Amino acid sequence: DAREGESLSIENQKKMLSEYAERNGFRNCQYYVDDGFSGVNKNRPEYVRMLNDVENGLVGTVIVKDQSRLGRDHLETDKLMEIVFPAYDVRFIAVTDGVDSANGFNEMSGIKNYFNDFYARDTSKKIRAVFKAKGERGERVGTVIPYGYMKDAETKKLIPDPVTAPNVHKIFELCAEGKGTRAICRYLEEHKIETPGVYHYRTKGNKSKHPTLATPYMWDQSTVRDMLSNRIYCGDTVNFSTYSKSNKLKKRIKNDPENILIFENTHEAIVSRELFGLAQKHYEGRKRPDRQGDTDKYAGYLYCADCGARLYLHRGKSIKPENNYYQCGGYQTKGGRYCTIHSIKANQLDRLVLEAIKDTTDLANENPQEFYEIAMQDGRDEALKVKKESELRRDKVEMRINELDNIIQCLFEERAAGRMTPERYDKLAAGYEKEQRELEAELAELSKKVDNMNLQETCIKEFMDKARSNIGLNEVTPKLLNLFVTRIEVRERESRNSGCAIRIRYTFQPECL
Numbered sequence: 350d351a352r353e354g355e356s357l358s359i360e361n362q363k364k365m366l367s368e369y370a371e372r373n374g375f376r377n378c379q380y381y382v383d384d385g386f387s388g389v390n391k392n393r394p395e396y397v398r399m400l401n402d403v404e405n406g407l408v409g410t411v412i413v414k415d416q417s418r419l420g421r422d423h424l425e426t427d428k429l430m431e432i433v434f435p436a437y438d439v440r441f442i443a444v445t446d447g448v449d450s451a452n453g454f455n456e457m458s459g460i461k462n463y464f465n466d467f468y469a470r471d472t473s474k475k476i477r478a479v480f481k482a483k484g485e486r487g488e489r490v491g492t493v494i495p496y497g498y499m500k501d502a503e504t505k506k507l508i509p510d511p512v513t514a515p516n517v518h519k520i521f522e523l524c525a526e527g528k529g530t531r532a533i534c535r536y537l538e539e540h541k542i543e544t545p546g547v548y549h550y551r552t553k554g555n556k557s558k559h560p561t562l563a564t565p566y567m568w569d570q571s572t573v574r575d576m577l578s579n580r581i582y583c584g585d586t587v588n589f590s591t592y593s594k595s596n597k598l599k600k601r602i603k604n605d606p607e608n609i610l611i612f613e614n615t616h617e618a619i620v621s622r623e624l625f626g627l628a629q630k631h632y633e634g635r636k637r638p639d640r641q642g643d644t645d646k647y648a649g650y651l652y653c654a655d656c657g658a659r660l661y662l663h664r665g666k667s668i669k670p671e672n673n674y675y676q677c678g679g680y681q682t683k684g685g686r687y688c689t690i691h692s693i694k695a696n697q698l699d700r701l702v703l704e705a706i707k708d709t710t711d712l713a714n715e716n717p718q719e720f721y722e723i724a725m726q727d728g729r730d731e732a733l734k735v736k737k738e739s740e741l742r743r744d745k746v747e748m749r750i751n752e753l754d755n756i757i758q759c760l761f762e763e764r765a766a767g768r769m770t771p772e773r774y775d776k777l778a779a780g781y782e783k784e785q786r787e788l789e790a791e792l793a794e795l796s797k798k799v800d801n802m803n804l805q806e807t808c809i810k811e812f813m814d815k816a817r818s819n820i821g822l823n824e825v826t827p828k829l830l831n832l833f834v835t836r837i838e839v840r841e842r843e844s845r846n847s848g849c850a851i852r853i854r855y856t857f858q859p860e861c862l
Contacts, residue, residue: 359384362414388421389469403437410440416461423466473596484588487612496545507616514619521620524628527646527827530570538566583625584618587611627831646827653677654838656688689841693849699825701851706833710816724809724857743795746788753785812857
């Protein structure tokens, strides 16, 4: 009931039980109070303590307001009343239900336990339905406020916490610079930034996030990793990412991607989409950091030109830093029959990438008109072909969707006229509706692809603006890759003595080209 301290329900129950105990001569009483816990939960702290005291012979009588206060799992409650309590000579009294084990149990006790269980199940079902409706409307259904946010007192929407939001932004910046989770945790500890659990305890006064007060600045790598993958920080609401199988099983299970709903721009973002995207880019490749805690800057960018597999960085104690090299992941896992080695030294890759980016940005700065014409022509024929094919397919899909509407309408008329059984109608309509949903999903993808074809000019202008503001490129950094590159492909050497060749896809080239 959001009341400070003990809830009103608990207060009233304690008064009732104390009066009953005093009236009936029960002395040396002790309360076991689980305020805010569901009766379905068998792991309630005080409930568990009571059972331990029963097993240790410390309890003579258990008194509750009614049987549902003992628990709402009818199997567990029946076991306690009929097996556990008698085994330890514990008397059980449910005041308002008129139950006293000293007088024996009747059949209604078991039925009441079942109905208490049924009530909990029915309530859970209704609450799930409410949360499902809220989630489908785009309202946030999570109860925990993420670190970095707070609730607005008037609108109840999430707004950045002025104290912790800068810490979240710094974590994403460090990741964008190529720092691994271990290095980020070390930075937070060195700068004495409290962990989310400790901050929550210090400001709210409760320990629900299990703060480690002895080491308030010792961040866990999993905490940082979860933050870096949480879309809530770029302003999105993600609903139904986990679920539970029933009201009795509290374990949360990861949901399938098709069942997760994402609503963009529902609240103020802490990090930009570009910064968030860069963090995800680093986690697409191998995440293992080096001894300094830095991750591979090419993770998520580097691919084999032949098989399309990622190239992975090879480094170790026996390998000198100047001899670190990348190798095709397809060759590593499947051998020479699948692909060839596609090996390239890390310092050689840096040199080739830096030269290519310099040449491209210099052209964009010194001869913007020439660069614009070359960039627009690059992949234009292929883009027009893809666009034409997509538009033709889109027209066919739209036509088929309209046909299905007419078919379903005709089926309904046949059923209404009595010329078709309801079962037959349901079976046919379900098949056509399923096809229609699949076609609508395909139509959305096709429309998105066609729209992407029109992005090329915008991408080129943005690339030219970034090129002008980044004059004097001296080193390949994660930030530099994020600004100018979307993909790097490494070709195989033509001979043992020949150099490696790479192909760079720049940010002015849309993904569909």
